[in-house]
Amino acid sequence: MNIDMIRAAAGRLKGHARRTPMLSSPFLNELAGRRVWIKPECLQHTGSFKFRGAWSALSAMDPDTRANGVIAFSSGNHAQGIALAAQRHSVPSVIVMPRDAPALKIANTRALGAEVVLYDRGSEDRDEIGARLASERGLTLIKPFDEPLVIAGQGTCGLEIAEQAKERGIESAQVLVCCGGGGLTAGIALALEADAPGLTVHPVEPDGFDDVKRSLASGGIERNNRTSDNICDAIITPQPGDITFPIMKRLCGAGLSVSETDALKAVALAFLRLKLVAEPGGAVALAAALFHGDALEGDDVIVTISGGNVDPDMFNRALQTLPQGIG
Amino acid sequence: MNIDMIRAAAGRLKGHARRTPMLSSPFLNELAGRRVWIKPECLQHTGSFKFRGAWSALSAMDPDTRANGVIAFSSGNHAQGIALAAQRHSVPSVIVMPRDAPALKIANTRALGAEVVLYDRGSEDRDEIGARLASERGLTLIKPFDEPLVIAGQGTCGLEIAEQAKERGIESAQVLVCCGGGGLTAGIALALEADAPGLTVHPVEPDGFDDVKRSLASGGIERNNRTSDNICDAIITPQPGDITFPIMKRLCGAGLSVSETDALKAVALAFLRLKLVAEPGGAVALAAALFHGDALEGDDVIVTISGGNVDPDMFNRALQTLPQGIG
Numbered sequence: 001m002n003i004d005m006i007r008a009a010a011g012r013l014k015g016h017a018r019r020t021p022m023l024s025s026p027f028l029n030e031l032a033g034r035r036v037w038i039k040p041e042c043l044q045h046t047g048s049f050k051f052r053g054a055w056s057a058l059s060a061m062d063p064d065t066r067a068n069g070v071i072a073f074s075s076g077n078h079a080q081g082i083a084l085a086a087q088r089h090s091v092p093s094v095i096v097m098p099r100d101a102p103a104l105k106i107a108n109t110r111a112l113g114a115e116v117v118l119y120d121r122g123s124e125d126r127d128e129i130g131a132r133l134a135s136e137r138g139l140t141l142i143k144p145f146d147e148p149l150v151i152a153g154q155g156t157c158g159l160e161i162a163e164q165a166k167e168r169g170i171e172s173a174q175v176l177v178c179c180g181g182g183g184l185t186a187g188i189a190l191a192l193e194a195d196a197p198g199l200t201v202h203p204v205e206p207d208g209f210d211d212v213k214r215s216l217a218s219g220g221i222e223r224n225n226r227t228s229d230n231i232c233d234a235i236i237t238p239q240p241g242d243i244t245f246p247i248m249k250r251l252c253g254a255g256l257s258v259s260e261t262d263a264l265k266a267v268a269l270a271f272l273r274l275k276l277v278a279e280p281g282g283a284v285a286l287a288a289a290l291f292h293g294d295a296l297e298g299d300d301v302i303v304t305i306s307g308g309n310v311d312p313d314m315f316n317r318a319l320q321t322l323p324q325g326i327g
Numbered sequence: 328m329n330i331d332m333i334r335a336a337a338g339r340l341k342g343h344a345r346r347t348p349m350l351s352s353p354f355l356n357e358l359a360g361r362r363v364w365i366k367p368e369c370l371q372h373t374g375s376f377k378f379r380g381a382w383s384a385l386s387a388m389d390p391d392t393r394a395n396g397v398i399a400f401s402s403g404n405h406a407q408g409i410a411l412a413a414q415r416h417s418v419p420s421v422i423v424m425p426r427d428a429p430a431l432k433i434a435n436t437r438a439l440g441a442e443v444v445l446y447d448r449g450s451e452d453r454d455e456i457g458a459r460l461a462s463e464r465g466l467t468l469i470k471p472f473d474e475p476l477v478i479a480g481q482g483t484c485g486l487e488i489a490e491q492a493k494e495r496g497i498e499s500a501q502v503l504v505c506c507g508g509g510g511l512t513a514g515i516a517l518a519l520e521a522d523a524p525g526l527t528v529h530p531v532e533p534d535g536f537d538d539v540k541r542s543l544a545s546g547g548i549e550r551n552n553r554t555s556d557n558i559c560d561a562i563i564t565p566q567p568g569d570i571t572f573p574i575m576k577r578l579c580g581a582g583l584s585v586s587e588t589d590a591l592k593a594v595a596l597a598f599l600r601l602k603l604v605a606e607p608g609g610a611v612a613l614a615a616a617l618f619h620g621d622a623l624e625g626d627d628v629i630v631t632i633s634g635g636n637v638d639p640d641m642f643n644r645a646l647q648t649l650p651q652g653i654g
Contacts, residue, residue: 018350020348021345021346021348023370026438026439027435027438040602043350043601043603047602084353104650108354111353111354111357268639271604271639271642272639275603275604275635276602276603276604277598277603277604278602312598312649315598315646316643319639319643320639323431
C-alpha cells in the first residue's frame with residue numbers, strides 16, 4: 001500500500017469519478033475563527049467518496065475475473081458505489097442487504113444495476129450467504145475499507161486536496177477526515193505525505209464510537225462497545241482495519257470526536273452556508289472545525305464532507321437546529 | 328454587448344468566482360428520459376450566479392470611482408453578490424432594503440460588509456433614497472440585470488457550459504436557464520453562440536410570471552400582471568430588460584414555464600439525487616427538464632440551478648413532496 005497505488009488509481013478514475021471542488025464560506029470562517037476549506041465528497045457519484053474506492057477496485061481487476069461479477073455487504077454508501085461502478089463496467093454486482101433495510105435503499109441499489117440478495121438479520125448468516133454466492137458464481141468480494149485498491153481509490157481525494165491547497169497557497173494545515181474503518185483517512189494521509197507534507201490528517205468520529213481516536217492514543221487496535229444507535233451510521237464500524245490502522249498510526253495526528261447535536265448543527269450549516277446536503281456522519285469533520293476549534297492549530301483547516309445520503313426526516317431534524325427566522 | 332466583453336469578464340473573474348462543476352445523476356436521467364446535465368450555480372459564492380455579474384461590474388470600474396463605493400437595490404441574491412464583491416475589492420457598498428425584509432437577510436448582507444439602508448415600503452421611495460445617497464457619496468449604482476458588465480459576468484457561466492459540454496462530447500442540446508430579468512439567460516446565450524453554436528438556450532419561468540416567454544412569442548416586451556405571491560421570488564421581475572430582451576429574442580428558443588409544485592419537486596430531487604440545495608426559483612429549469620420533457624428535443628438537456636438561498640421552512644415544504652420512507 002503506497003503512493004504509487006494511489007497515483008495509479010487516479011489514472012484509472014480520470015473521466016469516471018468527479019474531481020470535487022474545494023469550497024469555503026466567509027460565514028463559516030467567522031464561526032470557526034480560521035479559514036475552513038471544504039472538500040464536498042457528497043457531490044461525488046452516488047453521493048459519497050465510496051465511488052472512488054469502488055471504481056478503483058473494479059477497474060484494476062483482471063477482466064475475466066471481473067466479468068464474473070463482484071459482491072459486497074452494505075446497505076449504505078459502499079453498496080451504491082459498488083453497484084454503479086459495476087454497472088459502468090458492464091459486469092454483474094450482488095449486494096447482500098438485510099431484509100429490514102429501507103425499501104427505497106433497496107430500490108436505489110437495484111436501480112443502479114445491482115442484484116440485491118436479502119437476508120434475515122435474526123436467523124441468517126450474512127457471511128455464509130456471501131461466501132456461498134461468491135463460490136457458486138465466481139464473484140469477487142470487495143471489502144469496504146480494508147482493501148488496498150479501495151484505500152488507493154479513496155486516496156485520490158487526498159491528491160486533489162494537495163493540489164487544491166497548493167492553488168490556495170496553503171502549505172500547512174490540519175485536514176479533518178470523517179472516519180469509519182479508515183479507508184478514506186488512510187488514503188488521504190498517504191496522498192498528503194507524498195504531495196503536501198505540511199498537511200496533517202486527523203480522523204473525526206462520533207462521540208462514543210471513537211475507536212480510531214482511542215486506537216491512535218493507545219497505539220493498538222481498540223474496539224467500539226456498540227455499533228448502532230447513532231445518527232452517524234455511515235461512519236460507524238467495530239474497529240479500525242488491519243491495513244488502515246498502521247497507516248493512520250504512522251501518519252495521523254490525534255483523533256477528534258463530536259456529539260450527534262454538533263453533527264446535526266454542521267449539517268444545517270452546510271445547508272445554509274454551502275448549499276450542500278451532508279449526512280450526519282459526513283458532517284462530523286465540519287462539526288469539529290466549527291465547534292471544537294480549541295483542539296485545532298493554525299489559520300487554515302481543511303474538512304471532508306464524506307457523504308450526503310440522508311433521508312428527508314433526518315435532514316429536517318438538522319434544519320431545526322438553526323435559529324428561528326433564518327434564511 | 329458582445330462575446331469579447333464576456334471573455335474579458337472571464338479573465339477578471341479567474342481566481343475570484345468559482346468554476347462550478349457539471350453534475351448528473353442516473354436517477355434524473357431515467358426520470359427525464361434523456362441525459363440531464365446540471366450546472367449548479369448554487370455552489371457559486373453567496374449561493375447564486377449573481378456573484379459573477381457583481382464581480383464583473385466591480386472589477387471593471389475605474390479604481391477612483393470604485394473607491395467611492397457602489398449601491399444596489401435588492402433584498403436577495405444580487406444584494407449578497409454586490410456586498411461580497413465590494414468587500415473583496417475593499418470598497419464600501421450600500422444596499423437599500425425594505426424594512427420588513429427578513430432579519431437574517433439584513434444581518435447576512437451586513438456580515439458581507441455592506442451598509443444596509445432600510446426604507447419603509449409604504450411611505451418611502453426607494454429610488455429617491457438611492458439617488459440621494461448615490462449623489463451625496465459618489466456611489467455607483469449597479470443594476471441587477473440590465474447592465475452590460477453584469478450580463479458579461481453572468482455569461483462566464485455560459486463559457487463554462489460550452490467547455491463542459493465539449494468535454495462530454497455534447498455538440499447539440501437545449502440549455503434551460505432559470506430566467507428573471509434575463510441577465511443570466513442573455514449572457515449564457517451570447518457565450519454559447521460563440522463557443523457552442525449547437526446549444527440553444529430556452530428561458531424557464533414560473534407559471535403566471537412568464538413575461539419573457541410571452542415576449543419571445545409576441546416579439547415585443549410583455550409585462551407580468553403582478554410581481555409577488557410566488558415561491559420563485561428570486562426570478563420574478565416586472566418585464567425583460569431593454570438590453571437583455573433583444574439578445575434573448577435573437578438567440579433563444581421558446582420559453583417554458585413550470586408550476587410552483589413542479590419547482591418544489593425539483594428542489595426535493597436536487598436534494599435527493601444531487602446533494603444540492605436549490606431555491607424554488609433556482610430549480611425551475613430542472614423542473615422543466617424533469618416534468619416537461621415533451622416540450623424538449625434530443626438526447627441531452629443542460630439545466631442551470633441558479634441559486635440556493637432558501638429558508639429551512641420552504642426547503643422542508645419541498646422535501647414533503649417526496650414519497651414517504653424515501654432516503
